[in-house]
Amino acid sequence: MVREREQDACPGALQVHQAADGGLVRVRLPGGMLTAGQLIALADAATRYGSSTLELTSRGSVQLRGITDEKSVADLVAGAGLLPSPTHERARNIVSSPLSGRVGGHLDVRPWVHQLDAAICADPALAGLPGRFWISLDDGTGDVSGLRADLGVHALDDRTVALLLSGTDTGIRLDHADVMTTLTAVARRFVDVRGNSWRISELDDPTEVLDDLTVTAEPGRTWPVRTKGPIGWLEQDDGRVALGAGVPLGVLPARTAEFVAAIDAPIVITPWRSLLVCDLDEGVADVSLRVLAPQGLVFDVNSPWLDVSACVGSPGCERSAADVRADATDAVAAGDVAGTRRHYVGCERACGSPSIGEVLIATADGYHRRDRAR
Structure with a gap:
């Protein structure tokens, strides 16, 4: 695959994307893992210098929008231990x-x-x-x-x-x-051969990154795509409890993030735009659930909020033909989403589309459906 644009403009904590609503910062979180103090730092950055929300991504990262002071945000991120290598910060996916x-x-x-x-x-x-x-x-x-x-x-x-x-x-x-x-060797090989490709699947022959590694088993197996992360009261193997919380449209208000951090327990941002609060005693888990549920976090595995997602849409993206988050919210309220995996996008780029389910693309004439994400 040959891309018309060679430069990779994917945002990071230091490479800030200028969106219609201001600067966009993406903080990589390997394994989605956060401490309470780190979540507080991100919430603080969002409140003081951004939109007062944290956006959870499909790769377990966090985005901050509407950034008005890029240096101060970078300083907060670095001070929280979330920027171990300025040269590699976008490679830590x-x-x-x-x-x-x-x-x-x-x-x-x-x-x-x-x-x-x-x-x-x-x-x-x-x-x-x-x-x-x-x-x-x-x-x-x-x-x-x-x-x-x-x-x-x-x-x-x-x-x-x-x-x-x-x-x-x-x-x-x-x-x-x-x-x-092996993982680092294959990644280096990709850097050597990728040309303008951003993904291994874009190479003419993806297997060339394997170099001289030996195949010893039948290749070709794949695993089903999961559309939801772990949700609700989750019994850990050690007898403690993890709470799995859905975050509607992946948008976590900074104030809600502060409530999550106040539990003072390990936090995991999942690739399904949800979060986990882990290693809780039952009593703490019970109180936490009672506090967080009224904040809008979702603990019901059957909630329609777990079946719908959206790109930022208008007014955050100048390309968008609609306020897709508002339209997705209306669809949930109307009961139009239950049982259907659906992603709303504001233009043909279809940012953030999942690999399965339907994608609704906003146009000047309303939405049209792409049956499967690209």
């Missing part, structure tokens, strides 16, 4: 099984998240990864392998993982000791 080490799975991939993040930041060549390139670490539950990241591993048991390209099993098997070196 790592998603992992959100409940890994807490519920199910063959192994806990959280240490791998930290190791991979450190390895990426330590390799000067990997600063050349496009901002859209991402890596998945699946603990065997199959939750993030189905998201079809450019590169990934999927735990087959407690000793062996499958190497994936674009969510498809390559037939290459790795021992745990070889995971980090």
Whole structure:
């Protein structure tokens, strides 16, 4: 695939995109993991210098909109420990099984998240990864392998993982000791051969990034796409509780984020624009649920809010033909979304479209349907 625009304009914490409503900052969160203090810092940045909201992305990152003071935001992000390498900050796109080490799975991939993040930041060549390139670490539950990241591993048991390209099993098997070196080597190979490509799937021959790795199993397996993250009261394997909260349209008010942070527990932003508050005693979980539910967070797995998403639309995007978030909200209120995965977008670019479900594209003549996302 040859792109007309060679420069990767994907926003970061330092490379700020100028949208119709002001500066847009995207803060990468490897594995979606946040401390309470880090969430407070992001909420503070959004309140003091932005739109007073945090946008959760489909890769477990956080966006801040309407930024009026880019340097102050960058200082807050760095001070919270969310900017370990200014040269690599857009390359730190790592998603992992959100409940890994807490519920199910063959192994806990959280240490791998930290190791991979450190390895990426330590390799000067990997600063050349496009901002859209991402890596998945699946603990065997199959939750993030189905998201079809450019590169990934999927735990087959407690000793062996499958190497994936674009969510498809390559037939290459790795021992745990070889995971980090293999992932970084494949990523470097992509940087070497990518040309103007931003994704592995855009290469004429994606397998060229595998170089001399040996196939030892039948390739081609894929995993189903999950459309919802873990929601509600979730019993952890250690007897404690995690709370899974849906965030309507992925827009988390800064004030609500402060309530979440006040629980003072580990937080995970999931690739389904939801969040987890983990490692809670039952009493704390019960009180937290009673406090957070009235804030608009969704704890009902059957809620229609979990079936609908939207790009920013008007007035945040100058290309948009409609206020798609308002229209999506009206559709939920009218009961038009239940049981249907639907994404509203303001133009043909269809930003943020999921890989399954219907996409409604706003035009001057109303919405028209694209049956499957591109």
